[in-house]
Amino acid sequence: MNIEHLLYDYLLTTGMPIASAKYLNMIVLVIALLVSALLVDFIIRKIIVQLFTQFAAKTETNFDNLLVQNKAPRNIAHIIPLIIVLELVPYVFVDFKYFENIAQKGLQVFTIILILWVARSLLNTLKDYFKTLPRLNDKPIDSYIQVFMIFAWVIGILSAFAIITGIEFIKFITTIGAASAVIILIFKDIILGFVASIQVSINDMVRIGDWITFEKYGADGDVSEINLSTVKVQNFDKTITTIPTYALISDSFKNWRGMENSDGRRIKRALSIKLDSIHYLSKDELDKLKKIHIISNYLETRQADIDNFNTKNNINKEVLLNGRNLTNIGVFRKYIETYVETHSGINKDMVIMVRQLATEAKGIPIEIYAFSSDKRWKNYEYIMADIFDHIIAAVPHFNLEVFELPSNSSFRDAQK
Template structure:
């Protein structure tokens, strides 16, 4: 080994070069030669590994090896041997310059750690990309887990680099960090919270990629497009992107519409307010008129027989409509809407359908339609609601009812 180290130096001295210049030229020649050799070896290994991986990728059905090539894993692995070789050559290159040898060797070892981190990152990214191609993992927060592993890898890498720079053993260096652990926790607070939250979100299946969520606190209303360690990205319906802290999913309240999407229907829950002053009992003439409305003609016939039988059996005085049992225009209108909803082609028949009367308000009596459309798409859903309530508002007058409207000043002036 000594003969190799001094080979160029001896040749220069024999050529009449001074000792100082011979040492400098010896170092430069070895440095340039080593760099050239390292680059040649690196190039050859990269080409060989690329051909090997490409050949394997062509012969296998799995896409994992193709993803490894795309994430440059073979290229990063190819750098290992040249880096190790250069570290071994450093004592030869700088044998006469101890002050330079140690810093350069330390720098190359640190670079070796960075290279290992690149390899780990390429491998983890390949695993992430491959899992995302599998149906069972498409809606899972894979990014969060990969980021956790990368954080651990970078922490170990940074600790190792500092241990090398300071000349301290890795274990001893790590144990000295106990005093600053509180600062580390403070710095990585969001990361730690996000990690815990992502685990809970995954275990409890609270949110998946592709879910429609509404998060009023952050102004989010749209589809989840990404879940990672620190944030959840939601693409709103106006195509804007809202970023939400991952830990907010377990600390705040939000709405996930996945259940609605899985059900195949989308809820319709809307009401019209009827003026209380227009509600009244039906007279015989009213009943004859409403019998002409096809959707409720049979209902009125059956009810008329039932009510008359009851009133006659109890000898009810019907000179006043309030006596005994009676139909009201409001009740008949409710039955009409119920029949109309059940016969509507865009209403999902195997889910809840009802028309109900809500508690009176200062404006009037709300009549609410509660049902589910069989089309969940927003534009179609709104069209279905519009179609239903167009009919509702137009049919109110046929039952001698009025919808409450807040009168404008111009209305009073016209009167």
């Protein structure tokens, strides 16, 4: 008596028709096989992952740790249940060769997918490991791994189609090769979009909800949809821009996700100072500026150092140019820096810098480089405006002038 026919033989004794007994026998065996496979897979996966994790914790190299992180042991653990199922399928479908053929093909396709999963885990492990090596961390490892994976997926997909259609792999490749020129011509955009979508997904270039700026297509807003051929962006003016998916890998665009995930949003804006308003500070001007609270200590200390230097080196201060001196633009730059450092809307743990840029036709730009602690657009603009409102109003206190092109009122004033 065959084990696979135990239920079948019992059902016959109850008077059930032969056909019904065979189908019910097959269904019960399929359910038993699936439950057993899942149970074995769960147990083996737990054992292998646990053993491998313990082994990785005891070794000095981080390669085995990377294997665990990339789920290589987890994927390898699926192999044993798969082998068991492949061996038992003929017994489950002993009376139904048609269903057995379908199941065998399905399992063979799953075997190909599992091999690709294992290969991906191993290649990602190698990629992460190579990046930890000093002599390889500046090499395009990601590109090499992607090329290997693309070839692997192409071969895997072609192998799966060959199995499903029942055509030998070589003949299938030959047939595809003959028709490839026509296929590429007709489905060029779809193929480009498909390849681009894979690369976008693998490289995690864009996600739904990301804020991107794509000047070529006039896009500046949140990604609302990503599909095979297009990416839809809802701009901040509520219009929709549609971008070809392959443009994301062929052209340059800006993704603001890094800023949104960081601790601050960058402020990088300059104020141009007229050149003819820059001069050395006289004693009267210096005494006046010392009344400004946030730079009074700086001016006392700095001026004392300068006076000490000039006295020690017998500098003739009848000419202001001689020796060391404070300038109104230098003190103004220090004032801005101190003000920004103490502003409540600025992240103090990130870079804060006030720098003088190269002289231009419009004067000398004094640039603020800092990060607001609030990244929300409206609040960010408020913080930046609040800082520059104060700074622009403070300019005259240092006997400086902001550069601006002449207006109609300037010409009227000149004619009076």
